Amino acid sequence: MYGVNLVLFGLIFGLVIIPEMLMGASYGSIPRKIVPKAEQPTAMDFSVLWDFEGYIKYSALFYGYYNNQRTIGWLKYRLPMAYFMVGVVGVYGYSLMVVIRSMARNAHEDTGDGDDENFIFSWKMFTSWDYLIGNPETADNKFASITTSFKESIVDEQESNKEENIHLRRFLRVLANVLITCCLCGSGYLIYFVVKRSQMFSKMQNIGWYERNEVEIVMSLLGMFCPPLFETIAALEDYHPRIGLKWQLGRIFALFLGNLYTFLLALMDDVKEKLAEEGVIRNMTHWTILMYHNSSAGNQSTVTPPPMHPADVHRGPCWETTVGIEFVRLTVSDILVTFVTILVGDFLRACFVRFINYCWCWDLEAGFPSYAEFDISGNVLGLVFNQGMIWMGSFYAPGLVGINVLRLLTSMYFQSWAVMSSNVPHERVFKASKSNNFYMGLLLLILFLSVLPVAYTIMSLPPSFDCGPFSGKRKMYDVIQETITYDFPPLVAKILGYLTNPGLIMTAILLMVLAIYYLNAVAAAYQHANAELKRKMLMQREDEKNKKNNKASTNPAMQDLEDLLVPCAKSMEKSKPGEGNNLESISNKTSGAAGASRNSNSYTPARGVIPDTPPYLIVTRPPTPRTGEPVSHLPRQGSYPRGPHPGIGKGKMH
Known part of the structure; x- marks a missing residue:
């Protein structure tokens, strides 16, 4: 003024x-x-x-x-x-x-204030202070302004919940x-x-x-x-x-x-x-x-x-x-x-x-x-x-x-x-x-x-x-x-x-009114586009948040599944001691390269740890003909052990 x-x-x-x-x-x-x-x-x-x-x-x-x-x-x-x-x-x-x-x-x-409808108090708490302030009086004024802003937000919240x-x-x-x-x-x-x-x-x-x-x-x-x-x-x-x-x-x-x-x-x-x-x-x-x-x-x-x-x-x-x-x-x-x-x-x-x-x-x-x-x-x-x-x-x-x-x-x-x-x-x-x-x-x-x-x-x-x-x-x-x-x-x-001339003045006034109407329509269209863009951004943020929540909920389920499968395989191996002796004799006859390969492929994940790559199990029994007589579990000499371990599937755990 x-x-x-x-x-x-x-x-x-x-x-x-x-x-x-x-x-x-x-x-x-x-x-x-x-x-x-x-x-x-x-x-x-x-x-x-x-x-x-x-x-x-x-x-x-x-x-x-x-x-x-x-x-x-x-x-x-x-x-x-x-x-x-x-x-x-x-x-x-x-x-x-x-x-x-x-x-x-x-x-x-x-x-330029942004959306003030979501997380009001969090935004005010963590983003209100200006860290470039170096004057004590300015800091006091900023503190008073933030306090007033919090009071106003509290009043708004109370008024919205009033019956x-x-x-x-x-x-x-x-x-x-x-x-x-x-x-x-x-x-x-x-x-x-x-x-x-x-x-x-x-x-x-x-x-x-x-x-x-x-x-x-x-x-x-x-x-x-x-x-x-x-x-x-x-x-x-x-x-x-x-x-x-x-x-x-x-x-x-x-x-x-x-x-x-x-x-x-x-x-x-x-x-x-x-x-x-x-x-x-x-x-x-x-x-x-x-x-x-x-x-x-x-x-x-x-x-x-x-x-x-x-x-x-x-x-x-x-x-x-x-x-x-x-x-x-x-x-x-x-x-x-x-x-x-x-x-x-x-x-x-x-x-x-x-x-x-x-x-x-x-x-x-x-x-x-x-x-x-x-x-x-x-x-x-x-x-x-x-x-x-x-x-x-x-x-x-x-x-x-x-x-x-x-x-x-x-x-x-x-x-x-x-x-x-x-x-x-x-x-x-x-x-x-x-x-x-x-x-x-x-x-x-x-x-x-x-x-x-x-x-x-x-x-x-x-x-x-x-x-x-x-x-x-x-x-x-x-x-x-x-x-x-x-x-x-x-x-x-x-x-x-x-x-x-009054006729020219009235025409100019009419053109100004039409221009104002057009500009108002354009401004309304921009506001509508801005609201739609804001709505899409909120939807995208909600989708990303849901994906993160789904991923966080599926990881514990996979861990529980692994915890169930690995102890089952170990219990089945312990239930067949004769098979372990046969495997020991076979390992003495195989080459060092096969033993090294077998040692490199054997992997048992620790409990509670998710492996970086899926573990591979050693296949130690070849396929045998289906007859009524019991078949020996010993593989033939000179052949590479093929086939899955009994009860494990195809040898790879997904």
Whole structure:
């Protein structure tokens, strides 16, 4: 926010305020740059300056100070065109570009987190730490981040296993939404009523401080007390903490936006009254000037009459400056309420809890009132709402962006001091980084809604006749046509005229809508392909896991089979002692090579050990004819023993 406002302040200050102050008409030379004579005695009073009247009203802070000359200074600087381009294209175009880029970057970073649905706690336990950290403070912050992540995962697990009465829960949620809707409608009606009363007070004389600032006070009090009321009502819904947080922020955002738009609608009624008043004052101004010159001519004097002093000229109400003053008042009142809330609600409360806790009946730190929690989401939402007011009011008060820069700079240090000395972490566990695009979405929404009132005033309402850079024109956007006509070659002006044809603009908008639809379809197809690829990878991983499990289960079965077969063969050999003697005599007659071969082929695996190659058994008995007489087991001399060992099979154990 601070960087965006700093760039906007540089654009407005460098391209609008500085050129007008250096090359424009000096103060007091024209009626719009001097305080009227009737207001000069009280123009420096504090009460007048506090209401942004007097000398502040007729300064470069507001719209009415700037002159309507097409070019100013020796540079022939086109100030009205610069004011329009900076106030509309520069402010809103740059802000839109920054918000869209931030949302795209956050979305790109979110896609790199991977699948968080499997083995959540294992991943967090073994992969969360950054081993390149070398700073103790950074290590403490990383430890706190990992702790918050674990707490959030535990809350998610508890919420997923919760059992509840669904019918009672639906009834309570409907009841909570009805109550919050009633609060929103009541706050909107209250603001509309107060704005109407302020318009009545503005026509009265000698009104008090409260009557002058009633609108700002009521809006600040609503912004202070309605969010805690919403949070109390939201306890009936019993949402998941992250979902409940988004509902709470959405309701507070609706409260702020509804209050702001109600204020604008009531202000538009005042603007229409001032436009009707301007017609009467314009005729009065022209009549006064005409009577002044006619009276000089009626005296038959050859001397040129002295010019009328600018302070004596009748002024119009200048509705643009009135709107800008209201936005500046809202911003300043919000700054004061924020600082007073921190001092009273946080600092004095922390001092009371810390020093009175020793002599109190119960533990003030653990019970009521305890220390104030630092509401990150509420503060971020307040920044978003204030930025919306800056976007709305910067066209009517160019100095409002500078006030907001000072506000952000001072509130950053002030709230940092309050956090370190008076606040404790929020009890609700949530990770703020997962809500970045949610906040940026709210910022984009309020940017779009901030453009609408400004676009309506530019396209529909006529500018004031005696103040501002667009005075004397039928509409504010006529400055673009004037610049094209006088400052561009005829060919370029003709081309630009064709480009601004409504038929061509509607065609371009239709093509943009079709392109957006196509890109959304492509993005949805990519997401579907990504989900399918992820599903296939999970299936492949499951298959590999099953193969490993099957292999681990078959190895013990093969070992048990070998343990059964080898002892059986040994027992059969021991049951035939005569065969062993015959084998011994045969071995004496065979050659050494056959004995070596026999010794090399004999292998008995140890119990519990799986052999690398299947063992081979010695075949010691040749086949004999099948007769009814018993056959000797001795082989014939000179022949190689062939055939399997009785009871073993074919000689090879698989």
